[in-house]
Amino acid sequence: MKLRLILSFFLFTTCFTAFGQEKKNAVIVEKGLIKVSVMYPYAEGKTFNMEYYETKHMPMVAGFLGANLVKYTIEKGIASGIPNQPLPFMAIGTFYVKSLSDYQAAIAPNRDGIRADFSNYTNITPVILVSEVIK
Template sequence: MVWCISCQQPTSSDTSKIKKGMIKVAILYPNTEGKTFDMDYYSNKHMPMVAGLFGDSLKLYTIDKGIAGRTPDEPLPYVAIGYFYFDKLSAYHNSFGPNAETILGDIPNYTNIQPIVQISEVLH
């Protein structure tokens, strides 16, 4: 699922906004026994709230809903992965820092999974 920040409507054409050199913040939610995840809350409340807090420094965000592992016999590795795209790493740090308490405080509203965060540079 791809979300256009300016219009807040999903559209697949917005992936064209992803450019080489951008910073991608991936938030991965591992699938482990006994863990819960409310995809409706995550996609309709949490991620839009975070996008609003990040403001204009956030260029785009996307959400992946896990559906299968590598083979039919393998368990799903992640129930969800959220991505935030910024022009510069400093834009992410300046956006997240002042809002960290609000963002992290909302996590128990949709999951009991400890997310893994990976910050990357888009190469292609």
């Protein structure tokens, strides 16, 4: 009985510690944040260099956003939601920012440089959606 109690306590504290560490490292996306999704539609003959996008392009743009940036994510498309249908997007880059006006002010003077960098990783014209996080 004593051994079972000790093992139970050990498992509880291990799980609690792991959960606490995971929560500590997590960035919570809060209601009211602005989400800027940059989506690269799939099409036959289109290319996308994920390594360049991840290591050069997205960090460059994130650097322009400064303290307004909460976090950014990079997604690689792997399948359509419907079996045997083409992939809708090859990739999606998302920025979560506190202020739309600060985002626009940071991007405006750098827009030409951002667009010029597209040719280094893709021949796709992205679709951009700006939205507000509701939940």
